[in-house]
Amino acid sequence: GESVGLHLPTLSVQEGDNSIINCAYSNSASDYFIWYKQESGKGPQFIIDIRSNMDKRQGQRVTVLLNKTVKHLSLQIAATQPGDSAVYFCAENPFSGGYNKLIFGAGTRLAVHP
Amino acid sequence: NAGVTQTPKFQVLKTGQSMTLQCAQDMNHNSMYWYRQDPGMGLRLIYYSASEGTTDKGEVPNGYNVSRLNKREFSLRLESAAPSQTSVYFCASSEQVQRPPYEQYFGPGTRLTVT
Numbered sequence: 001g002e003s004v005g006l007h008l009p010t011l012s013v014q015e016g017d018n019s020i021i022n023c024a025y026s027n028s029a030s031d032y033f034i035w036y037k038q039e040s041g042k043g044p045q046f047i048i049d050i051r052s053n054m055d056k057r058q059g060q061r062v063t064v065l066l067n068k069t070v071k072h073l074s075l076q077i078a079a080t081q082p083g084d085s086a087v088y089f090c091a092e093n094p095f096s097g098g099y100n101k102l103i104f105g106a107g108t109r110l111a112v113h114p
Numbered sequence: 115n116a117g118v119t120q121t122p123k124f125q126v127l128k129t130g131q132s133m134t135l136q137c138a139q140d141m142n143h144n145s146m147y148w149y150r151q152d153p154g155m156g157l158r159l160i161y162y163s164a165s166e167g168t169t170d171k172g173e174v175p176n177g178y179n180v181s182r183l184n185k186r187e188f189s190l191r192l193e194s195a196a197p198s199q200t201s202v203y204f205c206a207s208s209e210q211v212q213r214p215p216y217e218q219y220f221g222p223g224t225r226l227t228v229t
Contacts, residue, residue, distance in 0.1 A: 101172070
């Protein structure tokens with residue numbers, strides 16, 4: 001909601017530019033990662049996922065890159081639109097082959113300016 | 115197909131009052147979850163239910179109880195609300211917990227204020 005996202009890092013981009021949102025994850029045993037988008041007043045919405053045996057995965061206008069060496073995940077959004085303005089969360093599943101208990105990052109706010 | 119629904123959308127409680135947050139999903143998912151979200155923080159897992167008839171504690175279970183009423187419904191109860199429980203609460207569901215896909219589908223949230 002409106003109060004969610006206070007004190008979050010913010011990425012400001014111009015409409016039409018490409019956006020890159022970064023995430024550092026904590027557990028080297030994590031085998032699965034998800035990016036979620038959360039618009040103001042709504043619940044998180046799935047964007048794209050990637051398994052640890054992949055380095056890159058592409059969706060519609062989005063690409064996720066995984067660097068296991070430095071435990072880093074990024075979300076690239078091509079031709080950013082005003083509708084992309086939201087808070088973006090990465091989540092990891094730290095239990096290889098085990099329970100789906102996602103650990104969420106704090107999030108990054110993306111602000112798209114016309 | 116409504117996905118995950120939550121009631122109520124907003125609630126104000128006084129310290130010590132009790133209430134139950136309701137959640138239902140119509141996707142025939144086996145697993146359901148309750149999270150809380152505080153300003154500037156990610157989602158934190160309160161409780162989850164891997165399948166009908168089972169519940170387990172998450173990261174922040176103190177002060178809460180849950181009931182998996184049936185496959186569709188998973189409720190969260192605050193027995194004696196405290197100001198520290200002021201938060202936005204999200205319910206989520208997924209096909210299962212034991213193997214991918216691990217995608218969780220979220221409801222719209224309940225904004226709870228405890229005064």
